[in-house]
Amino acid sequence: MTDAPPAPEAGSGTAAMRRAGLARLAALLGDRFATGQAVREQHANLTSWHPVQPPDAVVFPETTEEVAAIVRLCGQHGLPLIPFGVGSSLEAGCNAPFGGVSVDMGRMNAVLVVHEEDMDCVVQAGVTRNQLNAHLRDLGLFFPVDPGADATLGGMASTRASGTAAVRYGTMKDNVLALTVVMPDGSVRKTGTRARKSSAGYDITRLFVGAEGTLGIITELTVRLHGIPPAVTAAICSFPDLGSACDTVIMAIRLGIPVARVELLDEVQVRACNRHSGLGLAERPTLFLEFHGSEAGVREQAESFGEIVADHGGGSFAWAETTEARNRLWQARHEVYWACLELRPGSKFIATDVCVPISRLADCMVETKRDIEATGLVAPIVGHVGDGNFHVSVMGMVEDAEEMARIKAFIGRLNERAIAMDGTCTGEHGIGQGKQEYLLREHGDNVLTMRAIKAALDPHGVMNPGKVFVA
Numbered sequence: 001m002t003d004a005p006p007a008p009e010a011g012s013g014t015a016a017m018r019r020a021g022l023a024r025l026a027a028l029l030g031d032r033f034a035t036g037q038a039v040r041e042q043h044a045n046l047t048s049w050h051p052v053q054p055p056d057a058v059v060f061p062e063t064t065e066e067v068a069a070i071v072r073l074c075g076q077h078g079l080p081l082i083p084f085g086v087g088s089s090l091e092a093g094c095n096a097p098f099g100g101v102s103v104d105m106g107r108m109n110a111v112l113v114v115h116e117e118d119m120d121c122v123v124q125a126g127v128t129r130n131q132l133n134a135h136l137r138d139l140g141l142f143f144p145v146d147p148g149a150d151a152t153l154g155g156m157a158s159t160r161a162s163g164t165a166a167v168r169y170g171t172m173k174d175n176v177l178a179l180t181v182v183m184p185d186g187s188v189r190k191t192g193t194r195a196r197k198s199s200a201g202y203d204i205t206r207l208f209v210g211a212e213g214t215l216g217i218i219t220e221l222t223v224r225l226h227g228i229p230p231a232v233t234a235a236i237c238s239f240p241d242l243g244s245a246c247d248t249v250i251m252a253i254r255l256g257i258p259v260a261r262v263e264l265l266d267e268v269q270v271r272a273c274n275r276h277s278g279l280g281l282a283e284r285p286t287l288f289l290e291f292h293g294s295e296a297g298v299r300e301q302a303e304s305f306g307e308i309v310a311d312h313g314g315g316s317f318a319w320a321e322t323t324e325a326r327n328r329l330w331q332a333r334h335e336v337y338w339a340c341l342e343l344r345p346g347s348k349f350i351a352t353d354v355c356v357p358i359s360r361l362a363d364c365m366v367e368t369k370r371d372i373e374a375t376g377l378v379a380p381i382v383g384h385v386g387d388g389n390f391h392v393s394v395m396g397m398v399e400d401a402e403e404m405a406r407i408k409a410f411i412g413r414l415n416e417r418a419i420a421m422d423g424t425c426t427g428e429h430g431i432g433q434g435k436q437e438y439l440l441r442e443h444g445d446n447v448l449t450m451r452a453i454k455a456a457l458d459p460h461g462v463m464n465p466g467k468v469f470v471a
Contacts, residue, residue: 013077013078013079014078017077017078018056018077018078018079018099020077021073021074021076021077021078021079022035022056022057022077022079022101024073024077025057025059025070025073025074025101026057028069028070028073029059029060029061029066029070032059032060032061032062032107033057033058033059033060034057034058034059034060035056035057035058037054039058040054040055040056040057040058040102041054042087043055043058043082043084043087043094043102043104044094044095044096044102045089045092045094045095047087047088047089047090047337047349047351048089048090048091048092048350048351048432048434049348049349049350049396049398050091050092050095050433050434051095052095053092053095053096053097054096055082055096055099055100055101055102056079056096056099056100056101057101057102058084058101058102058104059101059102059103059104060104060106060107061103061104061105061107061108062107062108063108064108064180064182064188064219064220065188067103067108067182067217067219068182068186068187068188069186070101070103071182071183071184071185071186071217072185072186074100074101074462075184075185075186075460075462078460078462079099079100079101079462080096080098080099080100080101080461080462080463080464080465081100081101081103081217081462081463081464082094082095082096082100082101082102082103082213082464083103083105083154083155083158083213083217083218083464084102084103084104084105084106084155085105085106085125085126085151085152085154085155085156085158086106086128086149086150086151086152086155088147088149088151088155089155089159089429089430089432090351090353090429090430090432091426091429091430091431091432091433091434091435092432092433092434093158093159093212093213093430093432093433093464093467095432095433095466095467097433097465097466098465098466100462100465103217105124105125105126105152105154105155105217105219106126106152107126108124108125108126108219109124109126109127109128109131109152110123110124110127111123111124111127111131111132111135112124112220114135114136114139114141114225115194116139116141118194119141119224119225119226119227120177120194120222120223120224120225121136121222121223121225122220122221122222123153123220123221123223124154124219124220125152125153125154125155125157125217125218125219125220125221126152126154127152127153128150128151128152128153129143129145129146129147129150129151129153129156130150131150132153136225137228140227140228141225141226141227141228142225142226142227142228143175143223143224143225143226144165144168144169144170144175144226145161145162145163145165145166145169145170145171145172145175146163146164146165147161147162147163147428148163148164148333148334148336149334153221153223154218154219154221156172157172157176157179157208157209157210157218157221158208158209158210158211158212158213158218159172159210159212159428159429159430160172160173160209160210160428160430161428162384162387162389162427162428163384163428164261164263164330164333164384165260165261165290166384166386166387166389167253167259167260167261167262167384167386167387168258168259168260168261168292168386169226169260171428172209172210173206173209173210174224175223175224176192176205176206176209176221176222176223176224177192177193177194177195177196177205177222177223177224178190178191178192178193178194178205178221178222179191179192179205179208179209179218179220179221179222180218180219180220180221181208181215181216181217181218181219182216182217182219183215183216183457184215184216184457184458184459184460184462184463188219189204189216191204191205191207191208192204192205192222194222207453210430211468212430212431212432212464212467212468213463213464213467214454214458214463214464214465214467214468215453215454215457215458215463216457216458216463217463229260229292229293229294230293230294230295231292231293231294231295231297231298232260232290232291232292232298232326233290233291233298233302233319233320233321233326234261234288234289234290234291234319234320234321234325234326234329234330235289235290235291235302235317235318235319235320236281236286236287236288236289236317236318236320236329237286237287237289237309237314237315237316237317237318238270238281238282238284238285238286238287238314238315239284239285239286239287239312239313239314239315240284240285240313241285241366242264242266242285242362242365242366242369242381243362243365243366244285244312244313244314245264245285245286245287245312245314245385246264246361246362246365246366246385247312247362248287248308248309248311248312248314249262249264249287249358249361249385249386250358250359250361250362251308251311251312252304252305252308253358253386255304255308257301257304257305257308258291258292258293258301259289259290259291259301259305259386260290260291260292261288261289261290261330261386262287262288262289262290262384262385262386263287263288263289263333263382263383263384263385264285264286264287264288264365264381264382264383264385264390265285265286265288265333265336265380265381265382266285266369266380266381266382267283267284267285267286268343268378268379268380268381269336269339269340269380269381269382269393270282270283270284270285270286271283271343272336272339272340272342272343272380273332273333273335273336273339275339275342275343276332276335276338276339276342277328277331277332277335277339279329279332282315284315287309287314287385288329288330288333289305290326290330291305302317333382336380336382336393337349337351337393340380340393340395341395343378343380343395344378344395346397347378347395347396347397348395348396348397348398349393349395350393350394350395350396350398350407350411351391351392351393351394351429352391352392352394352411352414352415352426352429352434353389353390353391353392353426353427353428353429354389354390354414354415354417354418354423354424354425354426354427355387355388355389355390355418355423355424355426355427355428356388356418356421356422356423356424357388357421357422357423358385358386358387358388360388360421360422360423361383361385361388361390363421364390364417364418364421364423365381365383365390367417368381368390368392368414368417369381371410371413371414372392372410375406375409375410376406377394377395377396377406377407377410378394378395379392379393379394379395379410380392380393381393384427384428387427388423388427389427389428390427392411392414394407394410394411412438415435415438415441416438416441419438419441419442424442425438425439425441425442426438431467431468432467432468433466433467436468436469436470437470439468439469439470440470447469450468450469451469454469
């Protein structure tokens with residue numbers, strides 16, 4: 001591969017310039033400027049095993065204009081900027097390896113306008129998915145992207161988040177229509193429109209969706225909404241092995257059964273959920289399913305799926321038709337982080353994910369399972385298998401150098417395995433600090449194009465430096 005140009009400087013300010021910049025920020029924001037150690041550490045790496053690298057200060061803007069003023073001031077003083085939602089990034093995307101200022105978007109949490117007829121809405125970047133859906137519930141609408149954590153929509157756009165409902169409703173890139181972005185020079189850009197499609201020029205909106213805050217700070221989003229279906233039912237069914245469960249999902253997708261959610265938990269993950277959430281499930285590879293539509297449509301979908309399950313040796317469905325039963329089921333799925341920690345007390349949750357073409361899903365998951373067992377790891381598997389994406393949660397003792405070497409080698413093999421199957425090293429977690437070398441292996445010389453865009457838009461490297469690209 002051609003040698004990549006050097007990364008832009010990660011904030012070129014001298015120590016004196018940075019101190020002056022921080023003083024100006026304090027004067028501008030008053031009590032919405034913080035430098036205490038606790039708050040700085042809370043705005044660094046929260047959920048990943050990577051070392052915590054806190055910023056020099058945290059700011060809490062309330063308007064797009066205030067974000068623009070912060071960006072201009074930091075640019076003048078060579079201070080890096082790290083956008084922050086709720087800190088649920090799993091690849092250390094919120095860390096501040098070069099210091100600088102964490103821009104906490106939590107106070108920009110207004111739902112600005114809902115267009116019921118057009119089924120879209122405009123929100124500030126600090127609105128969380130649960131907050132938005134609570135606001136929409138009485139209108140018969142909902143926002144479908146569900147990554148598990150109650151993440152902010154700005155953060156979800158920045159990492160191109162996905163989740164349990166992506167098989168039917170798509171990912172963030174499919175559900176973001178337009179953005180308001182503060183650029184590295186402090187100018188404010190509006191990308192896209194509320195039209196559902198356009199052939200007008202480059203797709204600038206999707207340039208920022210998935211950029212992990214390295215090109216600008218998202219302050220507002222226009223997102224698609226969907227009607228709350230009249231009938232929803234959930235079910236679980238177990239299988240003798242991972243391959244049978246994967247093949248069932250593949251066949252259902254090929255036959256066009258519109259499953260709304262389909263999650264696969266291996267037997268280790270089921271055991272963890274049983275202990276933590278009291279589910280009482282058979283400890284076998286298990287599918288969690290949800291069907292949306294009319295009463296008749298949901299019944300037809302479930303019956304068709306059940307026939308495929310039987311053909312692949314799966315067990316009978318256990319239904320969860322009431323709202324309370326469904327919520328309990330999906331709450332257990334969303335609490336796998338806490339459930340996994342109980343499998344090995346004292347360990348650290350080391351999460352990683354890959355995504356492959358659905359035809360290779362069974363191969364990739366089965367090979368990964370063999371690798372886990374051969375390596376001697378405690379590592380449950382859970383996957384949004386309807387779109388070929390799955391997660392491995394390695395429970396590691398990070399102070400044990402030999403064990404961490406085995407874990408890192410395993411994660412490397414997993415990434416290489418997915419890339420070799422024409423897949424990706426991350427389906428939804430992002431690159432952050434943890435998967436930079438695999439971005440290079442996956443995209444090759446296309447990384448040069450990414451670097452060129454970064455250098456053109458952020459020539460001084462102030463936007464979330466140290467992320468995505470190998471330095």
